[in-house]
Amino acid sequence: MRGIEGRITKKLASIVDEKDVASGDGYPVKTYRELVEYCAALAYLNKDHLLFFRGQGVDFKNKSNKSTFYPSIYRGDYLPKREVEHRFDILSQASSKLVELLNSQIKDGTGELKRKKYIQWSILQHYEVCGTPLIDFTHSLRVACSFALLENEGRHAFIYVFGLPYITNRISINSEHDLINIRLLSICPPDALRPYFQEGYLAATSDIEHDYDSKTELDFNRRLVIKFKIPNDKSFWGKGFNMIRKSELYPGNDLFHSICKEIEVDVKRELKPGEIGEFLSMWSEVENKVVSMNFQEKEHNTFFSSLKHLKKIESIDSSLINNIDKLRRFRNELVHSPQRVTEKEIIPYMELMRFVLNDIEKNS
Incomplete structure (x- = not known):
């Protein structure tokens, strides 16, 4: 994918290196209100990009001490081509199993899902069945903060702001930036509740699966605008804001969750x-x-x-x-x-x- 150099405010630049935002510990923010105000300024400065968020309890870094964001199918210290191909074989068979189960259990909103691999991959990624070339983002800062702090035993969490191309369709393919952006709310059947509660989006490098030239071209730190460090403390939310509970991020009675758990069992037992x-x-x-x-x-x-x-x-x-x-x-x-x-x-x-x-x- 094509990299970008996002723009940040002078105040943020006093601590964060604008040319190397993936390094360092991130800009410290004390409250959710403060974080919203920073992101509002960033959205204004980065008008050529649509801002998306990702929250993590741990700031994963590579050997160069930079934050790194690989889709799950490409993760690993050393990844031989054979192993990547094997992971794609698993993904292909899991996709086939998903379509098979949908045919027998769900009727509404599945026609396009059965035909398009990106929608199948989106479901498998969002329900954590197996590795995919997609990575999760959200358009909701509150959702990102809630994920970062959910079951977090550390003192801090991290919020990442990414600049992606503007969305033109439910599945937007930008050939100039070599990026695909998928709006889950537009493509998931109504029985798949989780994407709607999480305001989920997914992104991937276009036209690349296991035949990439350099693994670094798949790292979404190339699209990182800034990294924030937030406290794991109730004081962060302040008055008027609150963390989204786990039961709301992962709602019960989700038929797709049941289907995907069945596929996950098969992936572990049969598909390999x-x-x-x-x-x-x-x-x-x-x-x-x-x-x-x-x-x-x-x-x-x-x-x-x-x-x-x-x-x-x-x-x-x-x-x-x-x-x-x-x-x-x-x-x-x-x-x-x-x-x-x-x-x-x-x-x-x-x-x-x-x-x-x-x-x-x-x-x-």
């Missing part, structure tokens, strides 16, 4: 090809758990740096480190030379993987 797929899936779980154990150290949030840091502060013992390293070496062999590995050889590593996951649970 044999023991190889299961091993890679569990390895991904190990990576995520190691990173999540290190959530307070935002400068050390890749898998390898998190593992190194946890070892340094003795949060996990050396035997667990050694077992994880054994799994990592086998995983590399599996990805780079799959023809050398038989399914029988995977079995003992699967047992070790389960042991490691259990051990991580005890340590977390």
Whole structure:
């Protein structure tokens, strides 16, 4: 995608480097009212772009110490082409399963969904079934703040402001910026409640799936206008504003949630090809758990740096480190030379993987 240089106010520029907004800890904001006023000024300054928001409890950074925002299907420290293709295979089969279940359970508003992959991917992404090339945004600052603070045990959270092309259709494809923007409220069937409560949008780099030249072209930090740091405290909301409750962000009696949970079970059980797929899936779980154990150290949030840091502060013992390293070496062999590995050889590593996951649970 094409990058932009957003414009920020002089006051914001006194702390934030306008040319490198992804670095640093973000501009500190004390109240929601203050945040709204800053964003109003940013919207005025950045008239060529439509502003969208994203809230996170952790500021994930890359090796260059810059905030990074990859769609879920492209996440990982090192991502061989074979693994990306495997993830797209999973996505394709999950999409087929979604259409199959829709045919049998839902009648209203599904015609276009059955025909267009971007709408299928949008549902699978928003209900967290599997990785997709899409990333979640919202047009609501209150929704972004609520997500950032939801079940957040840290002292702060982060609000990111992105500049995207103006929307021209329900699915807007901008060839100049190589971006797709999807307005979920216009394309989701009425039985899919979650997108309506979250005022959700999704974006992706257009015309690219697993055949990208450089992974960095898929990082949405290229569209970042500014990063704010907000306190995880009731005082942030002040009088007249309040956080959206989890039950409102994730409403009950959502038929699509039930359908997507069924697909998620199938993805884990059937859609991945044999023991190889299961091993890679569990390895991904190990990576995520190691990173999540290190959530307070935002400068050390890749898998390898998190593992190194946890070892340094003795949060996990050396035997667990050694077992994880054994799994990592086998995983590399599996990805780079799959023809050398038989399914029988995977079995003992699967047992070790389960042991490691259990051990991580005890340590977390």
